[in-house]
Amino acid sequence: MKHDCRSFRAALESALESPREGEPLESLSWNEHLLGCAECRALLESEEALETLLESLPAPKLPPRLARRVLARLRTAEHAREDALDRLLERAAQTQAPPGLSRRVLAGLESARAQPAEGAAEARLDALLERARAVETPGHLAQRVLAHVAEERALSRKRRPVFARASVRFALAAGLLAAFGLWAIWPAREEPARTRGLAQLPDGVDARMLEHIDVLEQWELLRRNDLDSLLSTLPRTDQLLLEMGSEEGVLGG
Amino acid sequence: MQSEYDEDPGVRWMRAWQAGDEGAFDALVEAYSPQVYALLTRFLGQRANREDLVQEVFLRVVRARERYEPSARFSTFLFRIAYNISVNETQRGIAREAGRVELGGDANARSSRTLAEFEDTRAEAPGAELERDDVVREVRAAIARLPENQRMALLLAKYEELPYSEIGEVLGTSEKAVKSMVHRARESLRESLAALLEEEEA
Numbered sequence: 001m002k003h004d005c006r007s008f009r010a011a012l013e014s015a016l017e018s019p020r021e022g023e024p025l026e027s028l029s030w031n032e033h034l035l036g037c038a039e040c041r042a043l044l045e046s047e048e049a050l051e052t053l054l055e056s057l058p059a060p061k062l063p064p065r066l067a068r069r070v071l072a073r074l075r076t077a078e079h080a081r082e083d084a085l086d087r088l089l090e091r092a093a094q095t096q097a098p099p100g101l102s103r104r105v106l107a108g109l110e111s112a113r114a115q116p117a118e119g120a121a122e123a124r125l126d127a128l129l130e131r132a133r134a135v136e137t138p139g140h141l142a143q144r145v146l147a148h149v150a151e152e153r154a155l156s157r158k159r160r161p162v163f164a165r166a167s168v169r170f171a172l173a174a175g176l177l178a179a180f181g182l183w184a185i186w187p188a189r190e191e192p193a194r195t196r197g198l199a200q201l202p203d204g205v206d207a208r209m210l211e212h213i214d215v216l217e218q219w220e221l222l223r224r225n226d227l228d229s230l231l232s233t234l235p236r237t238d239q240l241l242l243e244m245g246s247e248e249g250v251l252g253g
Numbered sequence: 254m255q256s257e258y259d260e261d262p263g264v265r266w267m268r269a270w271q272a273g274d275e276g277a278f279d280a281l282v283e284a285y286s287p288q289v290y291a292l293l294t295r296f297l298g299q300r301a302n303r304e305d306l307v308q309e310v311f312l313r314v315v316r317a318r319e320r321y322e323p324s325a326r327f328s329t330f331l332f333r334i335a336y337n338i339s340v341n342e343t344q345r346g347i348a349r350e351a352g353r354v355e356l357g358g359d360a361n362a363r364s365s366r367t368l369a370e371f372e373d374t375r376a377e378a379p380g381a382e383l384e385r386d387d388v389v390r391e392v393r394a395a396i397a398r399l400p401e402n403q404r405m406a407l408l409l410a411k412y413e414e415l416p417y418s419e420i421g422e423v424l425g426t427s428e429k430a431v432k433s434m435v436h437r438a439r440e441s442l443r444e445s446l447a448a449l450l451e452e453e454e455a
Contacts, residue, residue, distance in 0.1 A: 013436070017410070017417060046443050049453035053392050053446065054411055056385075060294035063304060067283040073308050074282075074315065 008033045008040050012047065025051060209238060256323045263327020271318060281327075282311055288328065288413070289335050295408050296339050298397060306342060310334050325422045332413070332423045336405050343401065388449060395445040403438035406431050 008031060015025045025048055028034075034041045063069070232239075258264045263285065269277035289310050293303050300306075313334050314321075323330070396404060402424055409415040409423060410431075417431040424431065443450060 013432070016435070016439070017432070045454050046450055047439070049450040050439060050443055050446065052453055053388070053449060054442075057389055057392055060291045062287050062290055066290055066304070066307070067279075067286045069304065070286050070308050070311060071279060071282050074311055077308070077312060078315065 002037075004033045005037060005040055008037070009043070012044060016047065016051075209234070258323040258326055261323070261326045261328075263331070264323045267321055267323070267327060271321065278315075281314070285328065285331055286311070289331060292332065292335055292408065292413065293339060295396075295412060296336075296405060297342060298393070300342075302342075306335075306338055309338055313338075325419060328413070329415070329419045329422045332409065332415075333425075336423055339405075340401055391449060392446065395442050398445065399438050399441055402426075403434045403441070406434040407438040407442075410435050 008028075011031070012025075012028060015028060025044075028044055029048075034044065256264070259268070263281060266277040266281045266284075270281070286307055289307050290303060293306050297303065297306075310331065314331070321330075396407070399407065405424060406420050409420045410417070415423070417428045417435070420431045421428045424434075426434075
């Protein structure tokens with residue numbers, strides 16, 4: 001921007017700032033600078049037109065008796081405020097302490113004093129935490145512990161007998177379990193019949209014969225047919241006795 | 254305490270009121286409420302609660318009764334209160350509109366409603382030509398779009414004829430900053446009203 005332009009625009013700003021005291025805007029149109037500066041001429045014309053537009057705005061229409069109404073409302077607001085304050089003060093003045101209040105407050109304070117202070121547990125915890133914080137951890141503790149554990153593990157592997165190893169222990173346990181399973185399954189069907197029958201046998205039954213049958217049953221050599229053929233070889237009295245026992249369930253009939 | 258503003262009529266009334274003359278406060282309201290109302294209308298547009306806001310301005314004067322010390326003309330003190338209240342009012346309006354938008358309102362509702370408040374001038378200019386009404390509406394809408402501080406600086410300079418130093422007191426800024434605000438405000442108006450200005454120049 002040229003020097004002449006700057007001084008013209010300063011004059012323009014001044015005219016706009018203090019229209020009453022400064023140079024009137026219209027008088028600037030006679031400024032010599034405008035003869036050779038179209039830009040500043042356009043600016044002045046634009047500013048003059050803007051002034052005209054701004055001045056053409058109608059003044060805001062005031063509501064009738066504005067000041068009176070505002071004053072009346074202010075008094076109402078102030079009175080309302082004072083009334084509210086009066087009511088509060090009145091209420092405060094009327095408030096009386098309930099009977100026996102001081103005695104109850106003192107009793108409450110005594111009981112609070114008798115109980116451990118709420119903060120005591122927290123204080124103890126704080127002290128513990130403080131002590132814990134004060135413990136220094138030896139350098140490389142974790143590495144040393146791990147190395148020691150690894151060493152112990154290697155040593156214990158060498159020292160332990162064969163059956164102490166996990167795989168061997170597992171095989172032994174499996175074998176025992178299988179044996180117990182076989183033992184448990186095998187006599188299961190005959191067991192109740194035998195015990196029940198023996199308990200109810202009448203006197204005079206040949207005990208040896210019963211033992212034979214028992215053994216044969218146990219080894220699963222007896223089947224219904226085999227038993228019949230065997231029984232047929234017995235003396236008649238024994239047969240009779242066995243039939244009686246059979247009715248009582250000796251042979252699981 | 255004597256002050257250079259003691260000759261200002263507003264300051265004199267305030268002093269008298271502080272000394273116990275209740276009538277002095279009535280004189281203050283009588284003398285200044287039209288100015289405050291006009292400034293609020295120019296700044297905020299045709300809002301229904303302008304009278305409430307004038308009341309709020311003077312209520313703050315009431316509360317400042319004891320501690321008031323003149324540091325400028327009384328009108329400057331009053332305009333500062335009016336500006337703060339107007340800015341709060343604008344912020345509340347924005348918050349209200351934001352609430353409406355959240356509840357499913359139109360996102361453009363706020364700006365269009367604000368401009369409508371400035372544009373509704375028929376009641377104030379009965380008998381004016383329709384064409385003139387349009388110009389007035391457009392100029393007011395352009396002023397309404399200015400940032401708050403630029404708008405207030407322009408209004409105080411143009412319609413209250415306050416020197417920039419006093420406008421600085423109102424806005425809480427320097428005279429230089431006010432000069433820049435007015436300059437930018439006029440620049441924005443020249444841009445937004447370019448078509449109207451060309452007609453006016455012709």
